[in-house]
Amino acid sequence: MSTASQAHDYEKLLREAGVRITRPRRTILRILSEGGDHPDALEIFRRASAIDPSISLSTVYRTMRLLEDKGAIHRHAFANGPSRFEQADSDHHDHLIDMDTGAVIEFRSDRIEALQDEIARELGYEIVFHRLELYGRKRRG
Ligand SMILES: [Zn+2]
Incomplete structure (x- = not known):
């Protein structure tokens, strides 16, 4: 999640990368920077058309x-569902997916990060990026 001024900086970065910021692109970027909930394309379409009814699913x-x-x-x-999206400028984190509700919970563990580096180093690699997904159900009681 980020503030309006961060969203503005983000657009500036994209423009510098040669991305023309059209109205639909701006609308979608805003949705992703404000959402923070990893929406899928249909949900992004639903939110975008509430802002700009001329936006189509395609x-x-x-x-x-x-x-x-x-x-x-x-x-x-993520397993068993459509692709979900988030803004790429958020700090690195991993995800826990609630298998009952589909909620995506972000977390970051310095211990896991360090362990991954250690494993890669032992195998003779340095990590360029990684993705870690945990799938779980809320514990009852
Ligand atoms: Zn995330």
Whole structure:
């Protein structure tokens, strides 16, 4: 999640990367910077058309593809569901997916980060990036 001024800086970065900020792109970027809940394309379309009724679902799909190609957003292919998206400028974190509600919970563990580095180093690698997804159910009682 980020503030309006961070969203503005983000647009500036994209423009510098040669991405023309059209109205639908701005609308979608705003939704992703304000949402923080990793919406899927249909949900992004629902929110976008509430802001700008002229946006079509195909515009949303096309824009998501372009923003992904430019490295502006991350696509998550979480198990058993459509791709979900988030802004790429958020700090590194991993995800826990609630299998009952589909909620995506962000977390970061310095211990896990350090352990991954250690494992990669032992195997003769340095990590360029990683994705870690935990799937779980809320414990009862
Ligand atoms: Zn996330």
